[in-house]
Amino acid sequence: EKYKEGMSKTRSSFSSKINDLIARYRKVDEEFFEELEEVLITADVGVNTVMDLIDELEMEVKRRNIKDTAEVKEVISEKLVEIYYGDDEEEITDLNIQEGELTVILVVGVNGVGKTTSIGKLAHQFKEQGKKVLLAAGDTFRAGAIEQLEVWGERSGVDVIKQQEGSDPAAVIFDGIQAAKSRNADILICDTAGRLQNKVNLMNELAKVKRVIEREVPGAPHEVLLVLDATTGQNALSQAKTFSESTDVTGIILTKLDGTAKGGIVLAIRHELNIPVKFVGLGEGIEDLRKFDPHAFVYGLFA
Ligand code: GDP
Numbered sequence: 001e002k003y004k005e006g007m008s009k010t011r012s013s014f015s016s017k018i019n020d021l022i023a024r025y026r027k028v029d030e031e032f033f034e035e036l037e038e039v040l041i042t043a044d045v046g047v048n049t050v051m052d053l054i055d056e057l058e059m060e061v062k063r064r065n066i067k068d069t070a071e072v073k074e075v076i077s078e079k080l081v082e083i084y085y086g087d088d089e090e091e092i093t094d095l096n097i098q099e100g101e102l103t104v105i106l107v108v109g110v111n112g113v114g115k116t117t118s119i120g121k122l123a124h125q126f127k128e129q130g131k132k133v134l135l136a137a138g139d140t141f142r143a144g145a146i147e148q149l150e151v152w153g154e155r156s157g158v159d160v161i162k163q164q165e166g167s168d169p170a171a172v173i174f175d176g177i178q179a180a181k182s183r184n185a186d187i188l189i190c191d192t193a194g195r196l197q198n199k200v201n202l203m204n205e206l207a208k209v210k211r212v213i214e215r216e217v218p219g220a221p222h223e224v225l226l227v228l229d230a231t232t233g234q235n236a237l238s239q240a241k242t243f244s245e246s247t248d249v250t251g252i253i254l255t256k257l258d259g260t261a262k263g264g265i266v267l268a269i270r271h272e273l274n275i276p277v278k279f280v281g282l283g284e285g286i287e288d289l290r291k292f293d294p295h296a297f298v299y300g301l302f303a
């Protein structure tokens with residue numbers, strides 16, 4: 001229900017446009033595809049993704065000898081789901097959790113996208129699953145970031161390992177790992193600073209943090225989650241590009257999907273950068289983080 005509600009802006013904008021298009025055209029022709037292309041681009045699906053999709057649709061429509069626009073709707077959904085999964089198995093939205101061992105999750109993203117909030121929600125989810133969770137306050141750069149993480153730690157009943165503002169993020173993460181080991185924690189979620197202005201700095205800092213994690217916990221980090229704000233549309237896509245060039249991003253947390261009609265960005269990120277969206281943020285509350293469900297998402301667009 002929350003999922004439906006959170007998607008309502010994207011859904012109503014998208015489905016009303018598609019339904020309008022289908023009603024007006026009836027017959028599948030060149031012009032129909034051109035307008036469809038426009039509808040998809042305004043939903044922020046991304047130009048390259050839309051081009052590929054339209055090509056595939058045209059082929060499929062020819063192959064199945066579809067003449068009626070109403071039938072095309074089903075093919076669009078099928079193709080969108082295909083675009084999401086690519087050649088991968090359906091498990092791409094699952095987190096890589098090490099049962100019975102420490103799982104380290106690194107969270108990256110620029111300021112304001114909802115990084116702290118998402119870490120808090122994620123910690124809450126793990127807690128609910130009965131896991132022992134710790135947070136490491138590695139964003140030592142942004143004023144107030146540590147305190148804000150502590151507020152979320154209190155809300156979700158999870159301890160926060162910290163040092164003072166301005167200290168070395170890698171040192172904080174190191175402390176976090178030692179604490180996680182000595183307390184037998186299941187999950188350590190590491191916050192990081194998100195300075196994009198200086199790409200070299202960002203890369204160096206993330207690399208340093210990653211080296212510490214790799215050295216202290218073999219096989220870690222098990223996930224590097226990039227937090228993106230869906231309301232920023234194509235800007236989110238360019239942030240994803242920059243971060244994925246700086247570090248191996250394993251998944252996306254797409255926040256504020258409740259406040260936007262730009263939900264199509266999910267498909268662009270997956271298709272153009274080959275990074276799966278694993279969670280979506282659908283509100284400001286502690287429960288408002290959902291595992292991303294590609295089928296529900298795509299079919300929801302037409303509901
Ligand atoms: P950070 O700077 O990246 O750590 O961002 P914050 O976690 O402080 O979030 C910035 C703002 O976005 C806050 O007002 C949050 O309540 C809000 N926010 C975060 N996630 C969501 C979401 O999924 N939906 C909505 N509507 N607001 C969100």
